[in-house]
Amino acid sequence: MKASNRIPLLAAACLLAAPAVAIAQSVPAASARTDEVVTLSPFSVDTSRDRGYRASNSIGGTRVNTPLKDVPMNIQVVTEELIRDLGAIDASESLRFQPGVEVGLRDGDRDTQVTIRGFGTIWQMREGFRRYDTSDSVNIERQEIVAGPAAVLYGVSQPGGLINYITKRPKPGSFGEMRQIFGSYSFLRTELDVNHMPEGPLGIRVTGSYTDADGFRDFESTRRTFFAPVFSYRLSEATTVTLDLEFMEQDRGFTHNKLRDVSLTPTGATTNLPGFLSVPRDQQWTGNDTVHQNEVRNVMAIVDHRFSDAFSVNFAFNSLDRVQQRTTQTHRGLTVTALRDRNGALVLDNSGNAIKAVRTLWANDYNDNTMWQTRADAVYRFNAAGASHTLLAGFNFAKDTNDRLLREDRNPNPANSVDSLGQNFRYYPVNVRNPDLSLGNNAYNPVSWARPWLSYRDPIELTSYYLNYQGSFLNDTLTTLAGLRFDENDYSRQWLWRRTGQVDVRNSVTDKWSPNVGALYRPTSWLGFYALTSESLEPRNGATNSFGVNFDPSFGESLEAGIKFDAFEGRLSGTVSVYEIKNQNLPVFSATTPNASGGLGDNIQVGEQTSEGVDFSFFYFPSDAWQLTGGWSYVDTFISKDTNAANIGRNFANNPYNRVSLFNSYRFPGGFTIGGGAIYTGEIDRGWADASGQQVQNDSYILADAFVRYDWKLAEKRIISLSLHLRNLTDEEDFGGGSWIEGQTFRFTVGARF
Numbered sequence: 001m002k003a004s005n006r007i008p009l010l011a012a013a014c015l016l017a018a019p020a021v022a023i024a025q026s027v028p029a030a031s032a033r034t035d036e037v038v039t040l041s042p043f044s045v046d047t048s049r050d051r052g053y054r055a056s057n058s059i060g061g062t063r064v065n066t067p068l069k070d071v072p073m074n075i076q077v078v079t080e081e082l083i084r085d086l087g088a089i090d091a092s093e094s095l096r097f098q099p100g101v102e103v104g105l106r107d108g109d110r111d112t113q114v115t116i117r118g119f120g121t122i123w124q125m126r127e128g129f130r131r132y133d134t135s136d137s138v139n140i141e142r143q144e145i146v147a148g149p150a151a152v153l154y155g156v157s158q159p160g161g162l163i164n165y166i167t168k169r170p171k172p173g174s175f176g177e178m179r180q181i182f183g184s185y186s187f188l189r190t191e192l193d194v195n196h197m198p199e200g201p202l203g204i205r206v207t208g209s210y211t212d213a214d215g216f217r218d219f220e221s222t223r224r225t226f227f228a229p230v231f232s233y234r235l236s237e238a239t240t241v242t243l244d245l246e247f248m249e250q251d252r253g254f255t256h257n258k259l260r261d262v263s264l265t266p267t268g269a270t271t272n273l274p275g276f277l278s279v280p281r282d283q284q285w286t287g288n289d290t291v292h293q294n295e296v297r298n299v300m301a302i303v304d305h306r307f308s309d310a311f312s313v314n315f316a317f318n319s320l321d322r323v324q325q326r327t328t329q330t331h332r333g334l335t336v337t338a339l340r341d342r343n344g345a346l347v348l349d350n351s352g353n354a355i356k357a358v359r360t361l362w363a364n365d366y367n368d369n370t371m372w373q374t375r376a377d378a379v380y381r382f383n384a385a386g387a388s389h390t391l392l393a394g395f396n397f398a399k400d401t402n403d404r405l406l407r408e409d410r411n412p413n414p415a416n417s418v419d420s421l422g423q424n425f426r427y428y429p430v431n432v433r434n435p436d437l438s439l440g441n442n443a444y445n446p447v448s449w450a451r452p453w454l455s456y457r458d459p460i461e462l463t464s465y466y467l468n469y470q471g472s473f474l475n476d477t478l479t480t481l482a483g484l485r486f487d488e489n490d491y492s493r494q495w496l497w498r499r500t501g502q503v504d505v506r507n508s509v510t511d512k513w514s515p516n517v518g519a520l521y522r523p524t525s526w527l528g529f530y531a532l533t534s535e536s537l538e539p540r541n542g543a544t545n546s547f548g549v550n551f552d553p554s555f556g557e558s559l560e561a562g563i564k565f566d567a568f569e570g571r572l573s574g575t576v577s578v579y580e581i582k583n584q585n586l587p588v589f590s591a592t593t594p595n596a597s598g599g600l601g602d603n604i605q606v607g608e609q610t611s612e613g614v615d616f617s618f619f620y621f622p623s624d625a626w627q628l629t630g631g632w633s634y635v636d637t638f639i640s641k642d643t644n645a646a647n648i649g650r651n652f653a654n655n656p657y658n659r660v661s662l663f664n665s666y667r668f669p670g671g672f673t674i675g676g677g678a679i680y681t682g683e684i685d686r687g688w689a690d691a692s693g694q695q696v697q698n699d700s701y702i703l704a705d706a707f708v709r710y711d712w713k714l715a716e717k718r719i720i721s722l723s724l725h726l727r728n729l730t731d732e733e734d735f736g737g738g739s740w741i742e743g744q745t746f747r748f749t750v751g752a753r754f
Contacts, residue, residue: 040065041240041304042379043314045166047142053082053629053663054573054619060144060164062470062481063128063153064379064392069566070472070479072518072530074577076101076617078143082629085665085675087707087725087747089181089189089211090134091124091143091165096703097661097677098145099617099631116147117581118611118637118655119160119556126165126298127244128154129318129373130398133296136226138191138209139246141166147615148579149536149556151514152483155396155464159536159556159583160611167244170203170232171195175717176754183747187213201234216742218284218433220253238306246298253290258739259336260688264354268338268346272688274696277336277430281733281740285334285358291327296320314377324367334360339427347427357427363408363453373398387473396464405496406454455497460541461490481518481532487511489539491550505542508550512537526567532560536583543587545603546596552605554585562615574618574631582640583609590643608641609652630662630677651695653687663705671713676706676726703741704729721751 040046042064049056055077058068068075078094088094092103095114102115113122123132146154147161154162176194181187189211197203208227215221228246235241258276265271303315339347339357349355377394468483489512493505518532536556543551562577586607595602617631637652659682665675679702686696709723725747734740 041306041314042312042381043304043377045142047079050079050081050142051570052621052627053079053085054570054621054627055079055142056570058144059166060146061150061153062390062392062468063377063394064390064470066470069522069528069564069573070520072479072481072520072532073534073560074147074562074575074615074617076145076147076575078145080141082663083137083140083143085673085707085709086663086705087723087727087749088137089209090137091140091163092134094137094140094143095145095163097630097663097679099659099661100147100613100615100633100635101145102655102659114163115655116145116158116160116162117579117613117615117633118635118652119158119581119583119609121158121160121162124163124165125154127167127300127316127318128164128375129300129316129320130156130371130400131298131320132322132369133248133250133294135165135167135246136207136209136224136228136248138193138226139167139207139228141168147577148532148558148560148581149516149534151487151512151535151537151555152466152468152485152516155462155485155487155537156539157536158538159558159581167228167230167246168193168205168207169230169242169244170197170205172197172203174198177751179721179749179751181747181749183213184745185214185216187745187747189213197232203232203234205230215253216745217253217282217740219290220284222250222252224248224250240304242300242302242304244298244300244302246296246300248294248296250294250296252292252294253284258734259285259334259358262336262356264338264356266348266353268340268354270337274686274688279430281743283433285360291325293323293325295323297322310381312379314375314379316375316377317372318374319372320370322367322369322371324365324369326365327363334358336430337427339429340425341427356430358430359425359427361408361425363406365407366405368403369400370402371398371400387471388476389472390470392466392468392470394464394466396462396466398460398462400458400460400462402458404454404456404458408453455495457494457496458542459492460539462539463488463490477522479520479522481516481520483516485514487514487537489541489553491539491541493542503544503548505544505548505550510539510550510552512553512555514555520564526565528564530562530564532558534558534560540587543603545587548596551587551603552585554583554605556581556583558582571621572618574616577615579611579613579615581611583611584641588643604643606641606643608639609637610640611635611637625667626664628662628664630660632658632660634658651685651687653685656681656684658682658700665707671711673709673711674707676704678702678704701732701734702730703732717754719753721749721753723749723751725749
């Protein structure tokens with residue numbers, strides 16, 4: 001880590017924590033709760049003792065319902081109350097205030113794209129099953145952020161961590177809620193949540209929403225229909241069957257980041273500039289013809305059986321069918337360059353100078369992804385030698401098949417194309433606002449759907465076996481965790497249409513053992529010290545060398561140590577952790593490695609990336625009416641091994657070193673609640689150097705939100721709720737000079753609970 005960056009932020013973290021501790025010491029301890037103890041399945045998280053933004057238990061770190069203070073790892077939980085107070089409408093908006101978590105841009109369906117501890121992922125977990133698309137917040141009970149490698153429990157995962165969200169299930173009793181939301185940019189949303197579970201064996205819960213909204217950029221929009229009925233049936237006191245259904249259809253305008261600016265010579269040669277092209281933030285590069293459609297059908301069935309208080313089993317099956325259709329510009333062609341006509345000839349202005357333009361390709365991309373996963377878990381708890389022990393043994397099998405067809409706008413005659421690949425680029429001057437790209441024009445934008453660019457089928461089978469142990473010793477002052485997992489990845493690819501050099505991959509089988517070991521020692525009831533080593537697993541499916549040999553999996557190895565505190569009867573709690581993660585066995589180019597053409601130059605697996613950092617998260621209740629949550633994260637990411645010595649030490653692009661967040665709310669007598677928070681994001685490396693060779697960084701920035709709510713209680717179970725959420729109060733324009741941010745916006749909600 002860079003000491004110059006670390007020291008002032010450590011001091012800031014201490015200043016942030018000190019007032020909270022001081023105030024907590026002056027607040028009387030909260031009265032002990034006397035909630036009736038309810039016997040739950042060990043595979044179901046216990047939310048009965050959640051308090052506002054603070055969760056007491058989790059299944060994210062062990063797959064078994066466990067108090068967070070007893071888990072030797074950093075786990076953050078976003079509760080249902082925090083999701084509501086944030087005004088979130090999907091799984092990404094609710095993560096904005098979590099330390100160490102960066103939410104990706106909402107390009108098309110990529111609401112699941114997050115970065116944790118410097119490593120990104122394009123998917124999350126839904127009830128422990130992989131998910132490529134977002135879920136609507138109306139169906140989310142909580143989100144659990146497992147920081148660091150977690151292959152032992154979840155198999156394929158990124159080294160930085162993962163998000164596992166828990167969906168809403170039927171609860172005892174009958175209740176419901178309807179909400180209507182209005183907001184900026186023609187935002188309109190309707191939500192429904194109805195629960196019915198009488199004393200009989202059948203429980204039903206139905207959630208749904210419809211969202212119709214424009215965006216702050218030209219032609220940006222969201223149209224989403226979401227419906228999720230859940231049925232539970234208690235066959236006996238020991239056996240419960242749950243059927244969880246989810247249907248979503250979503251259309252979105254596809255958007256792009258800012259484009260890097262260039263300087264031009266009279267001959268059209270380009271030189272990259274440190275900054276970005278200067279255009280209005282509502283400028284839309286893709287015009288009004290972009291289409292991004294998603295259809296998701298998810299079916300999950302769970303059988304939960306308790307043989308005794310000591311032994312329980314859980315069987316789960318999940319089927320996901322996802323169809324994605326995109327018509328848009330492609331990432332390969334979108335860049336700033338000199339304007340050329342349809343034959344590739346340079347276009348000059350009246351003074352004979354090259355004209356700055358945007359170059360792009362137009363594409364129609366179709367994906368049909370079918371994934372079914374099955375899981376069987378067994379938990380056995382027993383006491384021996386004065387200690388308590390929990391064993392989790394499980395099996396998981398997943399089959400994921402993706403059919404993809406990508407057609408790009410290409411010139412069938414390579415002699416008339418701009419480059420040797422036959423790419424028929426479209427050009428338009430940068431001062432042309434919202435060009436009509438799908439129709440084209442004779443000067444710059446010819447249309448010639450010549451042939452598919454990609455067409456393949458990828459079947460992947462993943463078979464896993466795992467064993468996890470938890471032990472509690474010395475009168476519960478020492479908690480241990482140890483696990484081992486074996487994964488076998490069977491991958492193949494069949495090219496339905498291929499270019500030169502694209503070869504089928506048949507039954508590329510790779511396997512990996514993944515261990516983790518951790519311990520937490522609690523010298524007092526409110527303070528614990530922990531250490532953990534763990535691994536992650538990421539198959540390199542589809543990545544081959546020039547001989548067509550699929551690469552082995554890459555894997556992350558982590559060392560982590562930290563402190564957990566839970567003081568004043570839960571009024572003050574949190575985690576401080578220090579970690580080092582190494583992502584190993586990455587493919588990198590080697591100029592001296594023989595290739596399939598008989599020459600030199602091919603990819604080999606010797607690359608390594610490193611992330612070092614500190615996480616601090618906390619929950620604090622100065623009084624029963626006031627609650628705060630937030631934290632600080634410092635992340636230093638860099639390339640630690642590469643065949644090119646110039647790359648070693650280079651930082652990852654788009655990862656902030658420092659990030660501080662704070663969110664709070666205060667409930668007044670009579671029904672009013674006010675709250676809000678702010679996020680500070682420090683300098684961010686852009687991934688390129690300026691003319692002097694120094695890496696370009698974006699400036700720091702601050703985002704601030706606020707809300708006010710009034711709950712009007714008509715009867716015991718009838719409440720009318722009015723709320724107003726204000727976002728980006730300071731009207732921050734961009735991510736420190738990077739991608740654009742939505743400006744000042746509001747959302748007004750009218751809700752009725754019954």
